[in-house]
Amino acid sequence: MDLLEQAKKALEAEGVTFAAVSSCGEKKTSQKKGIAPMMEILAECPDFLQGAAVADQVIGKAAAFLLRKGGAKYLYAKIISEHALETLQNSGIAVSYGTKVPYIINRNKDGMCPMEQTVLSVTDVEEAYGKLQEKLRELSGRN
Template structure:
């Protein structure tokens, strides 16, 4: 079984949100959205060569996967823009459902992280935009 196949199996067996696998190393998160990817980027750990299985992969997540240095990403749902980003960076992309865009949880418009990274192609710039949007959403949640 490949790392990617193992990541996909673990994603569904454990009902996780994201799983990364490289050989015997396995990282798992049940947190929603891009939060686990941001934490892993911020950790500074070398995650190059990992394969990732994720529930939902939009452009924002794809740009974070580029920063993480993964070699393959499989999304249950993946946006066309994510496929483009991953492919442009030499990352193998596979998916269940291919979506035009990732929508917000209410289903009323684009995902806030997708909106925050619209028009951004540089992964480190996307990370800054994502963190700013996360801070804005936290501030609104507290208000």
């Protein structure tokens, strides 16, 4: 079974929202929502995603930037936004998905996901990463 198939299989487990299999076969899964799993991986073991296969429930532009930053090689998304697909074009990441949507909807279902909105006009990976860190700090300060 190839890396992407392993990641997709791991995503099928109950409650799993994110699964990644590194180039050497190490697996990480998460039940956290949004970009939290990728932000944690990038902070704790930045090389893990290099050449990895990722399977995720939802990929928006913010997550697409994080995959580029981490150097992922394969992605499967159950739902992906048009903004994410645009961001992943020519990135060297092989993308497959279930459903394409115009944008990722926020958790209240009344607008765009705040993370996707944060990086909507951004084109640089490092700038996007910085803005996402800032946005997460801002949101965690509100809770």
